[in-house]
Amino acid sequence: MEKGAGLEARVGDDEAREAADRHPTRIQAANREIILAAALEVFAVHGFRGSTVDQIAAKADMSKPNLLYYFRRKQDIYRAVLERTLGDWLAPLAAIDPAGDPIEELRRYITLKLEMSADSPAASRLFANEILAGAPVIGDFLKTRLRELVHDKAGVIRRWVSEGRLAPVDPVHLIFTIWAVTQHYADFDLQVRAVLGGQVDKPGFQEQTSHAVLTIVLNGVRPRD
Amino acid sequence: MEKGAGLEARVGDDEAREAADRHPTRIQAANREIILAAALEVFAVHGFRGSTVDQIAAKADMSKPNLLYYFRRKQDIYRAVLERTLGDWLAPLAAIDPAGDPIEELRRYITLKLEMSADSPAASRLFANEILAGAPVIGDFLKTRLRELVHDKAGVIRRWVSEGRLAPVDPVHLIFTIWAVTQHYADFDLQVRAVLGGQVDKPGFQEQTSHAVLTIVLNGVRPRD
DNA sequence: CGAATTCTTGACTATTTGGTCAAATCGGAG
DNA sequence: CTCCGATTTGACCAAATAGTCAAGAATTCG
Known part of the structure; x- marks a missing residue:
């Protein structure tokens, strides 16, 4: 995915980085990918407030606690999706x-x-x-x-x-x-x-x-x- | 408010008409107006799912039960606002x-x-x-x-x-x-x-x-x- | 006025939702 | 294989939310 002319978007402050962020394992990379893709679909339809963590978890085919293991708060998922896009x-x-x-x-x-x-x-x-x-x-x-x-x-x-x-x-x-x-x-x-x-x-x-x-x-x- | 070339929009089925709909009193007319104006502001920002009845009630400066006296369900308010607009x-x-x-x-x-x-x-x-x-x-x-x-x-x-x-x-x-x-x-x-x-x-x-x-x-x- | 009706609301319920936690399971380095 | 950290999840909690209800306040109309 091209990042285009140095435009990658650090949006907002990077508070609360996930602990495991330093050594992303293969599983982490894969699951974050899955979650972000699912979240994009959900947030795109209902916006931040209209979307639920359960919806995203369901679309990602993942239990809610597992999803929250990768992104601690709903807002973190949202920010990550926005930044990436x-x-x-x-x-x-x-x-x-x-x-x-x-x-x-x-x-x-x-x-x-x-x-x-x-x-x-x-x-x-x-x-x-x-x-x-x-x-x-x-x-x-x-x-x-x-x-x-x-x-x-x-x-x-x-x-x-x-x-x-x-x-x-x-x-x-x-x-x-x-x-x-x-x-x-x-x-x-x-x-x-x-x-x-x-x-x-x-x-x-x-x-x-x-x-x-x-x-x-x-x-x-x-x-x- | 002009209704424009016979375009007034009966959207969906008119299920569940409010009981008092037949003889709308002055208070009813006024309060419905206030509610719909408030609801428009709220729904326009957060959509149906992202909006709450409390938000609308607050913006309408009205208690939630009172608001629900005029529109029994959140969906009814939403439909009414859409139709009107x-x-x-x-x-x-x-x-x-x-x-x-x-x-x-x-x-x-x-x-x-x-x-x-x-x-x-x-x-x-x-x-x-x-x-x-x-x-x-x-x-x-x-x-x-x-x-x-x-x-x-x-x-x-x-x-x-x-x-x-x-x-x-x-x-x-x-x-x-x-x-x-x-x-x-x-x-x-x-x-x-x-x-x-x-x-x-x-x-x-x-x-x-x-x-x-x-x-x-x-x-x-x-x-x- | 006074009764009938409409309007208003505090208190409540059931459900949904964001988020936690401890225990169980998995995966990979030695 | 064995162990240890990484991953997964069932069960749970607190807050938010849609909607109810009965009782009180205001309005209308005879």
Whole structure:
């Protein structure tokens, strides 16, 4: 799992490290993996408060005390899942190349984000829930690292605009727009399915989505002469 | 509160109507109103499972048994809040006029949705939570009424495209894009604030957002010659 | 006013849930 | 194999939570 441009996300303070953290055995590595995968699924659907340790334990096929042997508190699991997912989720933005062609860079970024939404919707939903709940855990991260990254890339986009290589558009709102549209297909997949029915699972649907989104957004920012 | 083009949303079966429903007294009307407003705030943040009756009672400044006198079960409050909000939230889509100018109709629609996101973000967040949680209550609504409405309006957009009054774009994905972008500013307001800081509360911010979104989306669908 | 009705709430119950603990089992180094 | 730490779990506890109930307070209406 790529960690993407040094974006791995130490979220919050690392209080209360697990005792056995120093010498993770094979069993530990495997079980933590299983737990985090199960927790991601559960938290992505019901958020932190709506999820129960029992649900996670059940999905991990593990007794609750055993799960709590690896992560002492529900909150520890939640933090771990968020940390693990955050970096990956934001990496594509960091990868936008200031030296590249504007339209091509945006095309690549949007395509990547759409693929991530299709491949790991749970990650997107996890963040959606966290933010809806008031971002109690990643709040600081948003106000620091994310903010810096966005302003950095906004600068790049602003330059592209001033060079006439993009239509005049607010760079930050452009980033929000791209996030909104791409993550919509993960977070609201259920609604998309309700409206489109079986189409969603047909081969080629992803390409169709990708084409439609790229058409709108790229034409929206392509300079007009 | 406008109910918008006959879209009022009877969601699910109307089982278990409250006994006193027939002759709602003044006190009943007032207290139900207070409860629903409080419940909207609470459910919008933590979803159904993550919210507690005590939280709602506290926000409504009411004892829990008193609250349960008006709505017997937590689920009843939830359903009532959803029903009340759903129609309003979707009304603007229904208001798109097939006889109007395509770009102007879309502009109006987007503007309206953005205003709603700014004025009642809780409504948007309530749906976001409901859908993330698997749409246990509005699932049927999505697959029937919403689906029909979207297909209806998609037909209008498709005609506009075939008349050359819009760039060739998948109508349903265009609708999804508009939903995504406009609701993003409600659902992810916290993230927007983290990135933009105090700007968000300055006068003119809404106009700036509106301008940016309209620029991207409308240019994205304006026919090129 | 006075009775009938509606409204309100303190006290309570059953269940769910996060988390603990001691005892049992497992796995690997010598 | 044998031992010791790592792992697993049944049984348990305290707090939180959805919902009940009977009795008291307020409102309405004749």
